[in-house]
Amino acid sequence: MSGAQVTFAVSRVAHATNEQSLEVWGTDGALRYRLVREGPRWFEGELYASRGGAGFAPVAPRATPPARAGEDDATEVIGKALIAPLVASLLDGIRTGRTPSPSFDDGLRAQAVLDAALESSRRGAWVAVEA
Numbered sequence: 001m002s003g004a005q006v007t008f009a010v011s012r013v014a015h016a017t018n019e020q021s022l023e024v025w026g027t028d029g030a031l032r033y034r035l036v037r038e039g040p041r042w043f044e045g046e047l048y049a050s051r052g053g054a055g056f057a058p059v060a061p062r063a064t065p066p067a068r069a070g071e072d073d074a075t076e077v078i079g080k081a082l083i084a085p086l087v088a089s090l091l092d093g094i095r096t097g098r099t100p101s102p103s104f105d106d107g108l109r110a111q112a113v114l115d116a117a118l119e120s121s122r123r124g125a126w127v128a129v130e131a
Contacts, residue, residue, distance in 0.1 A: 020045075032056055043081040 020035045028051060035045035048056035063085055086102075093100035102110075112130050120127040 028052065030056070043078065 018037045020033075022031075022033045024031045030050045032048040032050075033045060036042060044061065047059040047061070049059050050056045089100040092098070116127045116129040
């Protein structure tokens with residue numbers, strides 16, 4: 001265990017916004033992610049990183065969704081822009097034998113954090129994240 005402390009504040013009923021955001025602060029830097037469902041190509045979101053006390057700088061995506069990804073309704077956009085690239089990465093991993101990113105282990109670690117957050121909410125206390 002690293003001794004890191006984490007706080008999650010999650011709301012799906014916040015008024016006057018349709019935004020998803022996540023900020024992560026650490027000893028050596030920070031990440032900021034934001035997705036606002038407005039404007040063209042809203043589904044790409046914005047990712048910023050900071051290292052060593054510097055200001056936030058944009059992080060370029062590793063892959064760009066197809067140009068036509070934003071032409072349909074929101075459900076289709078999510079499928080084409082978010083889910084389809086993950087499926088393509090998984091299928092490529094199966095074909096080549098390489099572990100895709102995100103991997104099953106990445107998903108398992110993320111689920112452990114979510115489970116700990118839920119348990120923390122139930123108990124009203126800190127909960128260790130199981131590795």
